[in-house]
Amino acid sequence: MFILNSLFFLPASFTLTYMWNFGSMLGIMLMSQIFTGFFLTFYYTSGDAFGSVQYIMYEVNLGWLVRVLHSNGASMFFLFIYLHIFKGLIYGSYRLSGVWLSGICIYFFLMSIAFTGYVLIWGQMSYWAAVVITSLITSVPYFGKYLVWWIWGSFSVCENTLKFFYSIHFILPWLLIVFIVFHLFFLHYTGSSSSLYCHGDYDKIHFFPSFWFKDGFDIVFYFFLILFSLYFSFSLIDPMIFVESDSMASPAHVVPEWYFLFAFTILRSVPNKLFGVFLMLSSVFVLIFLIWPKNYFSLLDNFLYFFIMIFVWSFFWLTWAGHYPTDYPFDYFNFFFTLIYFFCIFLISFINYFNFKLFS
Numbered sequence: 487m488f489i490l491n492s493l494f495f496l497p498a499s500f501t502l503t504y505m506w507n508f509g510s511m512l513g514i515m516l517m518s519q520i521f522t523g524f525f526l527t528f529y530y531t532s533g534d535a536f537g538s539v540q541y542i543m544y545e546v547n548l549g550w551l552v553r554v555l556h557s558n559g560a561s562m563f564f565l566f567i568y569l570h571i572f573k574g575l576i577y578g579s580y581r582l583s584g585v586w587l588s589g590i591c592i593y594f595f596l597m598s599i600a601f602t603g604y605v606l607i608w609g610q611m612s613y614w615a616a617v618v619i620t621s622l623i624t625s626v627p628y629f630g631k632y633l634v635w636w637i638w639g640s641f642s643v644c645e646n647t648l649k650f651f652y653s654i655h656f657i658l659p660w661l662l663i664v665f666i667v668f669h670l671f672f673l674h675y676t677g678s679s680s681s682l683y684c685h686g687d688y689d690k691i692h693f694f695p696s697f698w699f700k701d702g703f704d705i706v707f708y709f710f711l712i713l714f715s716l717y718f719s720f721s722l723i724d725p726m727i728f729v730e731s732d733s734m735a736s737p738a739h740v741v742p743e744w745y746f747l748f749a750f751t752i753l754r755s756v757p758n759k760l761f762g763v764f765l766m767l768s769s770v771f772v773l774i775f776l777i778w779p780k781n782y783f784s785l786l787d788n789f790l791y792f793f794i795m796i797f798v799w800s801f802f803w804l805t806w807a808g809h810y811p812t813d814y815p816f817d818y819f820n821f822f823f824t825l826i827y828f829f830c831i832f833l834i835s836f837i838n839y840f841n842f843k844l845f846s
Contacts, residue, residue: 747808
């Protein structure tokens, strides 16, 4: 009965535009990633990780197709995650506390899954990305070095580390599904936000058939993913990923995947390692502050929209700047846009608090 009500009789605002398709598209991408990842596990071995990836590409029937769909599917996944978050900021979805908090947890676990999956390729860039990111844990006072040794399974990144990441990459998606269930539960309990910035019962219609046809447009996006994977299979991947890992020769400039670049830039924007790690984690969890005023009504929408767009453009800058070393003038600009990134979130929270006190 719960599934029937969710798929057919769920009350939804008739004002929902195609911007609300991002959530359903994320569900399709989750199923696609689980499906393709399931088949990749048949032939992947941590003992010869790089060799097993090449075996999948060259020897397994249609293995190349499954791999490029899984690789580019991660980029498509994060593209719609960011669009989904930006849509939530614009239309005030953070007013729905349970939906917003569960979404932030999904976002964090998704980043963990993507990072561990990137390491599994065991190419030169993914190996040194694992070295750089895991070494950041040593900045934790006293316990840091013991924790990083436990993750490494040794005193450096080795095959034991790869087995640890493989286990995490396999287990975390199931925990992710649990948070998605909670996310949908809270969404159906409170109802979705709308382009009217309100939550009245006067604009509700059944989810079926109108939104079934609207969400059917997601097939076009997935078809685009297939075409992109066939024609531009490795255009989003650093060339050093095709070189087998060598612990004795580090790349001149370690660059993560594009969807991690904003966090990587924030990490490098300050010279202190511990503070940089704190800011990098805060770049995700700072979004929690938006639920603070608990203001169910949305006012001063155009004013909020202005600062949300500044936040979005600072995100774009940090993503673009992550491709370049932290030399002059990027070191100053990166620090400036890091401040803008966090300042906009706190300012939006303050404006909502002002709305709550003034108009409630």
